[in-house]
Amino acid sequence: MKKVAVMMGSDSDLPIVQKAIDTLVSFGVPYEAHIYSAHRTPEQAKDFSQNARKNGFGVIICAAGMAAHLAGAIAANTTLPVIGIPIQSKNLGGMDALLSTVMMPPGIPVATVAIDGAVNAALLSIQVLAVEDEALAAKLDEKRQKDAAAVLAKDAALNQ
Numbered sequence: 001m002k003k004v005a006v007m008m009g010s011d012s013d014l015p016i017v018q019k020a021i022d023t024l025v026s027f028g029v030p031y032e033a034h035i036y037s038a039h040r041t042p043e044q045a046k047d048f049s050q051n052a053r054k055n056g057f058g059v060i061i062c063a064a065g066m067a068a069h070l071a072g073a074i075a076a077n078t079t080l081p082v083i084g085i086p087i088q089s090k091n092l093g094g095m096d097a098l099l100s101t102v103m104m105p106p107g108i109p110v111a112t113v114a115i116d117g118a119v120n121a122a123l124l125s126i127q128v129l130a131v132e133d134e135a136l137a138a139k140l141d142e143k144r145q146k147d148a149a150a151v152l153a154k155d156a157a158l159n160q
């Protein structure tokens with residue numbers, strides 16, 4: 001199976017990013033996590049991105065806050081699918097990172113999830129890998145069924 005790269009701009013993003021890592025682990029999907037910044041370590045970010053496909057990655061998740069250019073900078077140097085997680089910041093509540101991540105120019109797409117949407121970023125990366133992996137697709141179906149059953153149980157409890 002291809003690996004998922006989980007990149008974050010700073011270790012201060014880790015409490016949110018950990019939810020993506022936990023989700024990947026729960027599906028048995030191999031991953032590598034790195035702290036690379038579009039602004040503070042641009043060369044390392046570029047090098048990782050340029051070599052990601054030949055290093056066995058299938059999808060790249062990028063989490064960053066504030067002027068969040070990591071996902072876009074990574075996407076500029078690979079044609080692997082890139083998923084951006086805008087991280088909530090103190091001053092602008094994550095709108096800064098959301099707009100910086102989602103408003104990509106035509107030609108360089110970044111699939112942007114919600115502010116702090118780490119679980120969905122991981123699930124989307126798994127869905128990408130599951131296009132060519134029946135066993136992984138079955139695990140995704142199983143999770144959807146489990147999630148639906150949990151909601152239905154709450155509905156039943158509400159009316160008792």
Ligand code: RP5
Nearest residue numbers: 009010012013064065066087
């Ligand atoms: C971004 O700046 C990081 O992704 C982080 O969300 C934010 C603040 O970084 P630190 O000052 O906490 O390292 O590049």
